[in-house]
Amino acid sequence: MHIHHVYAHPHADSLNAALRDETDRTLTALGHTRTLSDLYAMRWKAVADHDDFAAEPDRHFMTAAGEAYRTGALAADIRAEHERLLAADALLLQFPLWWFSMPAIMKGWFDRVFTNGFGYNTAEHYGAGVLAGKRAMLMVTTGATAETLSGRGIGGPLDDLLFPIQHGTLFYTGMRVLPPFAIHSAWAVDSPGFARETKRLRERLETLAATDPIPFRTESSGDYDAAGLLKPGAERPGTTGFAMHTA
Amino acid sequence: MHIHHVYAHPHADSLNAALRDETDRTLTALGHTRTLSDLYAMRWKAVADHDDFAAEPDRHFMTAAGEAYRTGALAADIRAEHERLLAADALLLQFPLWWFSMPAIMKGWFDRVFTNGFGYNTAEHYGAGVLAGKRAMLMVTTGATAETLSGRGIGGPLDDLLFPIQHGTLFYTGMRVLPPFAIHSAWAVDSPGFARETKRLRERLETLAATDPIPFRTESSGDYDAAGLLKPGAERPGTTGFAMHTA
Numbered sequence: 001m002h003i004h005h006v007y008a009h010p011h012a013d014s015l016n017a018a019l020r021d022e023t024d025r026t027l028t029a030l031g032h033t034r035t036l037s038d039l040y041a042m043r044w045k046a047v048a049d050h051d052d053f054a055a056e057p058d059r060h061f062m063t064a065a066g067e068a069y070r071t072g073a074l075a076a077d078i079r080a081e082h083e084r085l086l087a088a089d090a091l092l093l094q095f096p097l098w099w100f101s102m103p104a105i106m107k108g109w110f111d112r113v114f115t116n117g118f119g120y121n122t123a124e125h126y127g128a129g130v131l132a133g134k135r136a137m138l139m140v141t142t143g144a145t146a147e148t149l150s151g152r153g154i155g156g157p158l159d160d161l162l163f164p165i166q167h168g169t170l171f172y173t174g175m176r177v178l179p180p181f182a183i184h185s186a187w188a189v190d191s192p193g194f195a196r197e198t199k200r201l202r203e204r205l206e207t208l209a210a211t212d213p214i215p216f217r218t219e220s221s222g223d224y225d226a227a228g229l230l231k232p233g234a235e236r237p238g239t240t241g242f243a244m245h246t247a
Numbered sequence: 248m249h250i251h252h253v254y255a256h257p258h259a260d261s262l263n264a265a266l267r268d269e270t271d272r273t274l275t276a277l278g279h280t281r282t283l284s285d286l287y288a289m290r291w292k293a294v295a296d297h298d299d300f301a302a303e304p305d306r307h308f309m310t311a312a313g314e315a316y317r318t319g320a321l322a323a324d325i326r327a328e329h330e331r332l333l334a335a336d337a338l339l340l341q342f343p344l345w346w347f348s349m350p351a352i353m354k355g356w357f358d359r360v361f362t363n364g365f366g367y368n369t370a371e372h373y374g375a376g377v378l379a380g381k382r383a384m385l386m387v388t389t390g391a392t393a394e395t396l397s398g399r400g401i402g403g404p405l406d407d408l409l410f411p412i413q414h415g416t417l418f419y420t421g422m423r424v425l426p427p428f429a430i431h432s433a434w435a436v437d438s439p440g441f442a443r444e445t446k447r448l449r450e451r452l453e454t455l456a457a458t459d460p461i462p463f464r465t466e467s468s469g470d471y472d473a474a475g476l477l478k479p480g481a482e483r484p485g486t487t488g489f490a491m492h493t494a
Contacts (some may be wrong), residue, residue, distance in 0.1 A: 010296045011308040014305035046293040046351045049257045061258040062434075072332060100411035101348060104293045105359050108351030120390075126401060143309075143367075148475040154466060155475070156489050161411055163403060187309075216261060228402070230396040242403050243490055 001209060003027055003034040004088035008095040008106040010040050011206070015186055016096060017140055022198045023092065026205045035084050039105045045077065046108030052078060052115075066116035073241070074115065081113040082145060085131060090208055091175065094125035095166075096186070100161050110169055125172050127218030132174030135208065138162060139201070141186035148183060163242045167216055176213035179203075215247045223247070248456060250274055250281040251335035255342040255353040257287050262433055262441070263343060263388055264447055269337065269387070269445045275298030282316065282331050286352045290325065293355030299325060313363035318465030329333075330361040332378060337455055338422065340412075341386035342431070347408050357416055372419050382455065385409060386448075388433035396431065406428060410489045414455045423460035425451075462494045470494075 005023060009016035020038070027034045037044070050057045053068035054073045068074045074082075085091065095106045102110075114120065122129050140162070142149060149158040158180070159166075166177045181204045183189065183197050204211070217223045223234045235244040252270060256263035267285075274281045284291070297304045299322045300315035313319045321329075331336065342353045349357075361367065369376050387409070395402040402408070405427070413424045426453045430436065430444050451458070464470045469480045483493040 009308075010302075011306075012306060014308070040294075042294065045285075046355060048345075048350065049287065057258075058260060059258075061261070070438050075424065085433070098295075099354070099357050099361065100415035102352065103295065104351045104355030107346075107348065107354045110346050113353050114346065140265060146476065150476070151487075152477040152491065152493065153475055154471055154477070155415060156410060156492065161415075164408055164411075168347035168402060168408075224401055228392070228400055230399040230401070239487075240398075240485075241407050241490065243402065243488065244399065245401065 001089040002034045002087060003032055003090045003092060004037070004084045004110060005034055005092040005094065006037045006039065006106070008039045008103050008109075015183070015189055016094060017199060019139065019141075019183075019196070019198070020094060021199060023094070023205060025119075026202045030206065033089070037081065037084065037109075040076075040110060043076075044105055044109060045112070046105045048108065048111040048115075051075070052112060061189060062116050062121075068123060069115055075112075078112050078115065081109070082118060085113070085134075088134060090135040090137070091131075091170075092137055092139060093237055095141075097140050097142045097144075097161075100155065102165065114169065114173060119169075119173055122173075123162035124174070125219060127171060127174060127216065127221065129172070129174035131170075133215070134175050135177040135178060135205070136166075136170045137178040137208065138165065138180040138182075140180055141183045143187055144184060146184040160242050166214065167242070171214075171216045177216065178208070178211045178213055217247050221247075248336040249334060249454075250279055250337045250339060250340040251279055251284070251298045251331045252341065253284045253286065253353070253356060254354075255286040255350050256267070257350075262436055263341060265441070266386065266388075266445070266448060267341060267370060267432075269448060270341070271451060273449045273481045277453065282335070282342075284328065284331065284356075286356060289350055290326075292322075292354060292359070294350045295355065295358040295362075299359055300323070309363050309368075316362055316364035321486060322359075325359050328356070329365060331362070332381075333405075335381060337382040338383070338417075339384055342388075344387050344389045344408075347402065348490065349412065361416065361420060366416075366420050369420075371421070372466060374418060374421060374463065375467065376419070376421035378417075381424060382460070383413075383417045383422040384425040384451070384455065385412065385427040386431075387427055388430045390434055391431060393431040400432050409488050413461065414489070415491060418461075424463065425455070425458045425460055464492055464494050468494075 031045045055064040148155040302311035356362045391448040417424045
């Protein structure tokens with residue numbers, strides 16, 4: 001496989017940096033090839049603005065974005081990420097969970113790269129689209145404990161917290177999303193904990209091609225009506241909210 | 248009331264810009280005072296990094312952040328937002344929903360302003376904390392239709408999509424969060440639609456002090472055990488996931 005790894009952490013000696021390097025070693029040992037976008041090291045521009053299209057600031061934003069995508073006039077760093085994504089069989093997205101979501105620099109990677117015509121305003125979505133068939137996996141560290149991010153935890157279940165990313169963004173653009181690799185109470189990972197977690201990470205990377213994706217329902221499954229509503233009775237009994245969208 | 252309005256949209260002639268100005272006029276007419284942080288206009292720095300603390304890049308990130316907060320050494324733009332927040336009775340956060348979340352520049356406002364010691368690592372949270380008692384309301388425009396963001400919609404219910412912000416961030420730091428003001432299919436708002444939406448916005452601003460907040464359960468309510476798990480049977484019958492955390 002060829003893998004694109006997008007990484008966001010500000011601190012060079014962090015647990016995340018060690019996991020990034022372990023990922024690199026493991027993928028190489030498995031015979032995979034990989035590209036790395038280390039967003040902090042690249043000083044990735046986080047803010048989507050008119051400069052991305054060399055457009056006048058009074059241009060309608062989405063219209064200018066779509067036009068620049070079609071004419072190849074997007075900023076070079078965005079085009080480079082498009083090429084890396086299109087060349088990859090799988091995408092790894094690694095970041096610490098900040099305020100129950102991505103750090104701004106990673107959100108800005110999506111805002112800018114998943115632009116009009118590439119990421120949205122496409123003919124197909126939710127299980128189809130420009131990135132159809134590619135695999136994706138989040139690698140997330142949380143300061144919060146596993147309990148507070150469990151089903152009854154005060155922070156909310158991690159799967160639901162990640163739904164906007166896993167379902168609304170990665171699956172939306174056609175990717176098959178594997179269950180996330182998560183490390184909780186990341187501040188408390190000591191040396192034995194680190195050995196245990198890196199072993200668990202290696203196992204996830206070894207099974208990257210074989211792991212069943214989260215069974216999100218595709219838009220073309222026939223489960224949704226023309227307005228995008230799940231048809232009555234299509235849900236698994238007792239499910240509500242986000243959970244209705246997994247088959 | 249004194250209101251702090253944080254605003255993020257890249258396009259000066261947008262629907263959001265018109266709503267921002269309408270907000271300004273309405274608050275003034277109501278006799279409120281207000282401050283505005285127009286993040287794009289301010290060229291707000293979105294990325295939280297060591298420069299925010301004038302720290303060496305090899306310092307542990309959270310530790311350096313907390314130390315800078317305690318010693319008053321945070322970047323001037325962060326300290327200015329702290330002052331504006333602490334001076335306010337209510338916070339308005341206005342942005343277009345991008346990838347089911349905030350634009351990176353707004354996420355970066357939280358990442359940098361809600362720093363260690365101010366926003367987290369505090370003695371109290373979830374209904375208590377440095378911003379306790381202040382009101383907060385999101386003002387959100389979505390490209391998606393109301394149907395796709397409703398209970399059975401393919402995008403997921405808007406309330407759940409906003410949970411990481413409304414519960415995990417605003418309520419976490421002590422604020423009382425009002426139901427969001429949302430405009431769906433924002434690209435299709437024509438002139439009569441605009442008149443209707445601005446009237447609806449004015450009504451929400453007129454009732455800012457009186458509107459019941461979302462009844463999130465406080466951490467001190469007795470509904471959670473010491474590990475942060477909702478006690479068995481505490482939920483409203485039939486609720487799961489995020490919905491369990493409203494009383």
